[in-house]
Amino acid sequence: xxxxxxxxxxxxxxxxxxxxxxxxxxxxxxxxxxxxxxxxxxxxxxxxxxxxxxxxxxxxxxxxxxxxxxxxxxxxxxxxxxxxxxxxxxxxxxxxxxxxxxxxxxxxxxxxxxxxxxxxxxxxxxxxxxxxxxxxxxxxxxxxxxxxxxxxxxxxxxxxxxxxxxxxxxxxxxxxxxxxxxxxxxxxxxxxxxxxxxxxxxxxxxxxxxxxxxxxxxxxxxxxxxxxxxxxxxxxxxxxxxxxxxxxxxxxxxxxxxxxxxxxxxxxxxxxxxxxxxxxxxxxxxxxxxxxxxxxxxxxxxxxxxxxxxxxxxxxxxxxxxxxxxxxxxxxxxxxxxxxxxxxxxxxxxxxxxxxxxxxxxxxxxx
Amino acid sequence: xxxxxxxxxxxxxxxxxxxxxxxxxxxxxxxxxxxxxxxxxxxxxxxxxxxxxxxxxxxxxxxxxxxxxxxxxxxxxxxxxxxxxxxxxxxxxxxxxxxxxxxxxxxxxxxxxxxxxxxxxxxxxxxxxxxxxxxxxxxxxxxxxxxxxxxxxxxxxxxxxxxxxxxxxxxxxxxxxxxxxxxxxxxxxxxxxxxxxxxxxxxxxxxxxxxxxxxxxxxxxxxxxxxxxxxxxxxxxxxxxxxxxxxx
Numbered sequence: 001x002x003x004x005x006x007x008x009x010x011x012x013x014x015x016x017x018x019x020x021x022x023x024x025x026x027x028x029x030x031x032x033x034x035x036x037x038x039x040x041x042x043x044x045x046x047x048x049x050x051x052x053x054x055x056x057x058x059x060x061x062x063x064x065x066x067x068x069x070x071x072x073x074x075x076x077x078x079x080x081x082x083x084x085x086x087x088x089x090x091x092x093x094x095x096x097x098x099x100x101x102x103x104x105x106x107x108x109x110x111x112x113x114x115x116x117x118x119x120x121x122x123x124x125x126x127x128x129x130x131x132x133x134x135x136x137x138x139x140x141x142x143x144x145x146x147x148x149x150x151x152x153x154x155x156x157x158x159x160x161x162x163x164x165x166x167x168x169x170x171x172x173x174x175x176x177x178x179x180x181x182x183x184x185x186x187x188x189x190x191x192x193x194x195x196x197x198x199x200x201x202x203x204x205x206x207x208x209x210x211x212x213x214x215x216x217x218x219x220x221x222x223x224x225x226x227x228x229x230x231x232x233x234x235x236x237x238x239x240x241x242x243x244x245x246x247x248x249x250x251x252x253x254x255x256x257x258x259x260x261x262x263x264x265x266x267x268x269x270x271x272x273x274x275x276x277x278x279x280x281x282x283x284x285x286x287x288x289x290x291x292x293x294x295x296x297x298x299x300x301x302x303x304x305x306x307x308x309x310x311x312x313x314x315x316x317x318x319x320x321x322x323x324x325x326x327x328x329x330x331x332x333x334x335x336x337x338x339x340x341x342x343x344x345x346x347x348x349x350x351x352x353x354x355x356x357x358x359x360x361x362x363x364x365x366x367x
Numbered sequence: 368x369x370x371x372x373x374x375x376x377x378x379x380x381x382x383x384x385x386x387x388x389x390x391x392x393x394x395x396x397x398x399x400x401x402x403x404x405x406x407x408x409x410x411x412x413x414x415x416x417x418x419x420x421x422x423x424x425x426x427x428x429x430x431x432x433x434x435x436x437x438x439x440x441x442x443x444x445x446x447x448x449x450x451x452x453x454x455x456x457x458x459x460x461x462x463x464x465x466x467x468x469x470x471x472x473x474x475x476x477x478x479x480x481x482x483x484x485x486x487x488x489x490x491x492x493x494x495x496x497x498x499x500x501x502x503x504x505x506x507x508x509x510x511x512x513x514x515x516x517x518x519x520x521x522x523x524x525x526x527x528x529x530x531x532x533x534x535x536x537x538x539x540x541x542x543x544x545x546x547x548x549x550x551x552x553x554x555x556x557x558x559x560x561x562x563x564x565x566x567x568x569x570x571x572x573x574x575x576x577x578x579x580x581x582x583x584x585x586x587x588x589x590x591x592x593x594x595x596x597x598x599x600x601x602x603x604x605x606x607x608x609x610x611x612x613x614x615x
Contacts, residue, residue: 177465178446277400302424
């Protein structure tokens with residue numbers, strides 16, 4: 001069912017309103033001289049019949065003449081014509097009902113429907129039809145708003161999900177294939193090492209698969225992911241890759257969007273250490289300064305510039321811009337991301353509003 | 368068969384070493400952890416076959432081939448590189464995808480043996496050079512120029528170059544008060560350089576716009592560029608037009 005008959009409660013309320021109107025009509029007739037009994041007998045059934053007639057027809061008329069797509073004049077004509085027709089039919093029905101009652105109970109019933117009464121019934125019918133149309137327009141409109149709202153929510157959820165899926169996919173395929181190659185080497189050289197590496201790889205991917213869109217994670221948890229990643233890369237790079245993390249305990253409890261730190265460390269290894277012949281250091285530092293969480297990822301770069309400014313501008317650029325965008329989506333202009341090459345090191349600095357897991361949303365620390 | 372292994376990851380070298388150990392005719396004469404070492408080793412040891420990783424610090428696998436020449440046969444070893452894979456397919460050269468099986472390596476070795484026994488049937492040095500130039504196209508505009516001098520490799524960042532001069536079959540790079548010669552064609556070089564930074568002002572000269580101090584008239588109708596280093600570079604009439612258009 002549609003319109004006012006969409007739910008039982010709405011239909012009941014609607015019929016109750018019309019019952020009131022019927023009583024009002026009866027009261028008016030009674031006041032103007034007709035008997036109370038006759039007035040009620042005449043007016044109330046007519047009101048309820050008209051309630052059903054307008055309730056059904058007005059909905060379809062309103063759908064046929066949507067307010068936002070038709071010109072006002074067309075809408076007025078579109079509503080006015082059926083209103084006049086239905087009201088005229090109602091009057092005819094009223095006259096017939098009047099005669100029927102008079103024929104069935106000539107003693108008890110004193111006819112109430114005179115020409116002036118029928119004329120005012122016609123006018124009232126048109127107005128009531130217009131009112132019913134207005135109610136239908138309102139309900140259609142509120143339904144549309146509700147649909148838009150749910151649609152918007154669904155879109156947002158889908159976008160978040162897509163973003164996370166993209167981030168997971170962004171984990172460099174080189175990483176997986178090179179890791180498998182290392183395992184292939186370790187199986188004969190160092191079987192225990194091979195087993196450790198498969199465990200690390202499994203932990204890393206399990207962790208990324210467990211992330212849920214829109215759920216913030218603590219810095220401590222994100223750092224766990226980074227440590228798995230670094231442990232795997234250290235098997236490949238050997239002594240060339242050194243890693244340090246200096247995380248202030250207050251900072252470790254702060255929340256941030258998932259997979260924010262990992263791409264930065266991945267970049268540091270790929271474009272920094274991976275381009276160096278000498279061993280290099282990747283360092284992650286985080287402090288909480290009042291209401292701001294500051295994170296810093298820095299790595300050594302090749303002094304001869306092979307993986308230097310140009311290399312960084314091209315390869316690292318996309319990953320860094322992505323991180324900046326995600327920060328902006330999560331925190332607006334409260335967050336910032338800057339990067340620069342400084343004294344033979346590549347430095348990325350993030351600043352975002354500090355919010356600990358237990359301060360605001362204890363439930364948001366996703367698994 | 369004399370073989371060298373080039374990979375920056377010790378474990379990746381270990382896999383190759385282990386698999387190659389099963390082939391009695393293979394003699395591993397060297398192992399290198401980066402491109403510079405590889406160029407040096409290939410120049411000095413002249414191996415028959417080199418297993419080359421593509422992603423390496425300083426010089427990648429393609430740059431090693433460009434510098435070390437096509438006398439040695441190369442088998443590229445890479446984890447995943449869609450550009451390179453396409454290039455490999457086009458030129459039908461052998462390559463191994465990490466991780467690879469013992470059988471796949473044996474197949475690559477059989478290829479190499481066949482090629483060594485009957486020199487240059489089918490795609491040989493030409494295909495290799497085409498592959499290299501295709502790989503280089505990904506690095507455009509050129510960021511650095513690589514020049515081999517015996518077993519040594521010089522890396523010149525392009526922003527340090529003042530000007531480039533054509534000399535017979537060579538081009539001469541003038542940078543930091545020194546001159547390096549490289550066997551390359553002027554037109555090819557011009558197409559690789561960033562057109563916003565380098566301009567061919569003369570049939571025989573390409574100049575770095577950032578190195579120009581001023582433009583001076585010479586003779587009745589000619590011009591030359593006076594560089595910050597003090598060098599003078601002649602500008603042809605059409606070259607002068609280009610300079611004016613660019614500086615306007």
